[in-house]
Amino acid sequence: MSDDLEKLAALLRDDVPPPAKTAKMAAINAGMDAFEKNSDNFQGSADAARLTNNRPKKDRGLLEGFKDMFTRLTGRQMMLGTASFATIALAVVITQNIEFNSPTAPEVGFVNDAGGILGAADRIATEQTTTLNAAPSTPPVATAIEELAQAAPMDSTISAESIEIAPPAPGKTAPLVREGIAESQAAPRSEGLSEMRVDQLSAVAPAPQAVIGSLVAADDQGFAAPLETGRDQFAGEPVSPLKTTLDEPVSTFSIDVDTASYAFMRSAILNGYLPDPDAVRTEEMINYFNYDYPLPAAGEAPFTTSVTVTETPWNPDTQLLHIGIQGYELAANERPPVNLVFLIDTSGSMGQPNKLPLLIQSFRLMLSELNDQDSVAIVTYAGSAGMVLEPTPASERSKILNSLTRLSSGGSTAGQAGLQQAYALAQEMADDGDTSRVILATDGDFNVGISNPEALKTFIAEKRDTGIYLSVLGFGRGNYNDALMQTLAQNGNGTAAYIDTLAEAQKVLVDQIGGALFTIAQDVKIQVEFNPAEIAEYRLIGYETRALSREDFNNDAVDAGDIGAGHSVTALYEITPVGSPAISNDPLRYGDAEPLPESNGELAFLKLRYKNPGESTSILITTPVFADADAGLGSEVDFAAAVASFGQLLRGDTRLGDWSYDDVVALANAAKGDDLFGYRAEFIRLVRLAETAQ
Numbered sequence: 001m002s003d004d005l006e007k008l009a010a011l012l013r014d015d016v017p018p019p020a021k022t023a024k025m026a027a028i029n030a031g032m033d034a035f036e037k038n039s040d041n042f043q044g045s046a047d048a049a050r051l052t053n054n055r056p057k058k059d060r061g062l063l064e065g066f067k068d069m070f071t072r073l074t075g076r077q078m079m080l081g082t083a084s085f086a087t088i089a090l091a092v093v094i095t096q097n098i099e100f101n102s103p104t105a106p107e108v109g110f111v112n113d114a115g116g117i118l119g120a121a122d123r124i125a126t127e128q129t130t131t132l133n134a135a136p137s138t139p140p141v142a143t144a145i146e147e148l149a150q151a152a153p154m155d156s157t158i159s160a161e162s163i164e165i166a167p168p169a170p171g172k173t174a175p176l177v178r179e180g181i182a183e184s185q186a187a188p189r190s191e192g193l194s195e196m197r198v199d200q201l202s203a204v205a206p207a208p209q210a211v212i213g214s215l216v217a218a219d220d221q222g223f224a225a226p227l228e229t230g231r232d233q234f235a236g237e238p239v240s241p242l243k244t245t246l247d248e249p250v251s252t253f254s255i256d257v258d259t260a261s262y263a264f265m266r267s268a269i270l271n272g273y274l275p276d277p278d279a280v281r282t283e284e285m286i287n288y289f290n291y292d293y294p295l296p297a298a299g300e301a302p303f304t305t306s307v308t309v310t311e312t313p314w315n316p317d318t319q320l321l322h323i324g325i326q327g328y329e330l331a332a333n334e335r336p337p338v339n340l341v342f343l344i345d346t347s348g349s350m351g352q353p354n355k356l357p358l359l360i361q362s363f364r365l366m367l368s369e370l371n372d373q374d375s376v377a378i379v380t381y382a383g384s385a386g387m388v389l390e391p392t393p394a395s396e397r398s399k400i401l402n403s404l405t406r407l408s409s410g411g412s413t414a415g416q417a418g419l420q421q422a423y424a425l426a427q428e429m430a431d432d433g434d435t436s437r438v439i440l441a442t443d444g445d446f447n448v449g450i451s452n453p454e455a456l457k458t459f460i461a462e463k464r465d466t467g468i469y470l471s472v473l474g475f476g477r478g479n480y481n482d483a484l485m486q487t488l489a490q491n492g493n494g495t496a497a498y499i500d501t502l503a504e505a506q507k508v509l510v511d512q513i514g515g516a517l518f519t520i521a522q523d524v525k526i527q528v529e530f531n532p533a534e535i536a537e538y539r540l541i542g543y544e545t546r547a548l549s550r551e552d553f554n555n556d557a558v559d560a561g562d563i564g565a566g567h568s569v570t571a572l573y574e575i576t577p578v579g580s581p582a583i584s585n586d587p588l589r590y591g592d593a594e595p596l597p598e599s600n601g602e603l604a605f606l607k608l609r610y611k612n613p614g615e616s617t618s619i620l621i622t623t624p625v626f627a628d629a630d631a632g633l634g635s636e637v638d639f640a641a642a643v644a645s646f647g648q649l650l651r652g653d654t655r656l657g658d659w660s661y662d663d664v665v666a667l668a669n670a671a672k673g674d675d676l677f678g679y680r681a682e683f684i685r686l687v688r689l690a691e692t693a694q
Contacts, residue, residue: 232480236278237544245532254546254560255524255569262288263498282647283542286570291636293326302520303327306631314659317582321573322637330514330565337373339429343422345442347382351409355476362505369513370394381418382411426468441473444481460491474498515564521610523560527553533599537576638671661691
């Protein structure tokens, strides 16, 4: 066999021969030979008290076998750390350019099944072979690595580390398998793969605050392409259209206090690329920040309403109608007891550092904010659901922390079973007057059980009526199902947040814990009727996924968003006065010929409906809006406008004229204010980075 290997290695140093079955067999034999040689090695945890999914000894042998095969075939040392077997198997296929021609590839059944792994490589290699001489935005090699890594079953704590593939030389070939990525133009193979060396596979050190563990590929200019986001899912509602007041004078929507979109946007930009426009919800970016709105007085409504009309920064011929809502604060010593069930996704996809490890650290922060009378239970799901921690007083922090730190990832995602068990446990913990909430922490991938969003919506809505609410924390990239998480949070009377850093966990689970746990107003709806004598056109900025029908406003059976303690909500309308040169729509030739009604000085009439927690009948609040409306918020209105304009730029809004990222920075800088925690300064840095990424 050594003679065969020497011949094969000699060929690889020069030109690659035409693909042949002999090459495949030589590689397999070499790997299995090394597998037997190293079968005594194994991988496990040095901490005997830590729960792990230790694999049989032969698993480590297979890893060493592939590494040894690389060394023997290429004469170079393989440096992949704890790369997954599937990644290594595909690296063999790519580096050696072995073409497998078996008609049917073996099914991957277990991660320690050498035939299954090579069968997965076989499938990917034969499914689709295209040239690597593709457009810079198409990273086929790393795409194939990621796809094959997903094919391996997730029953191990080992996961693929960050891998960078050097830009390929013209004419190289490799499999491109992900559906939805355009195929590159075929080109004749003019060179071998001698330049594609094992030392081009190297660990990538993540940038500060960047998502860790992402698979990236460098394009021809050296920028990282967002490979990891290929399976992320977003609702992707179209941008709210411009409305003509005469045709449609009433606008109705549900409030939204979620902030997931902002954190997801930040994660993308810190990785060097702009977020998917469908991932941007402008209202969640605006509502990420606290504004200096007045607090309600004791005994009044649970929130105040502030209204301001000002000139639009990006169009002097239109105006902004700024609506601010501020809920009352709840002091820590005034909080009622709360029963929490942490429902934690421990499936194989959660094994990356920015997922389960960050999740555990986030919950550690949250525990420090709970009172002794609060209770905590932990349910996990991966393949099947299970209770890791029975209901435990929050005062027993060591016991709770031990249960958290012993978690490990592996298996598929039994989301349905986890939800059912978590709700059942929360029901058992509930006492009269207590708040009970399930906090789901996941990357959003529900691939076992109820996976249809509508079925999940129905299930969560039924549980909501029992008084047990659901909040959702999203982690990581690659499997992130934003549409599903929004469905869960909206129908569970909870909030959705995306945790990309420990600092974000501090903001959501410590600084704003009152809003995360305690609801002060339910089913909050906003309806604005514009006066056609004053306003010719208008458009609501954001809230595309929260739109309601006009008749829904008075229907108390229609669910809407909730406000938590200390939450603020901001809504912006761009309005076009009658006679403004900014009017976009011509009057109808055959429309209503009656003159406009005489104006009473009102631009619009604002109505809000809400329910007190646990009640079924809503309460109405009304506010007329005049042209000189000014809530005395000063620069707070300008900063909200700056964030709104940035969200519109990211979404590709066409109604901003020549407004640019530089304009956003200038407006935000002028309106930054005190900025106690530096969130606004961070926003300005993100805008500058977005301009560079663009």
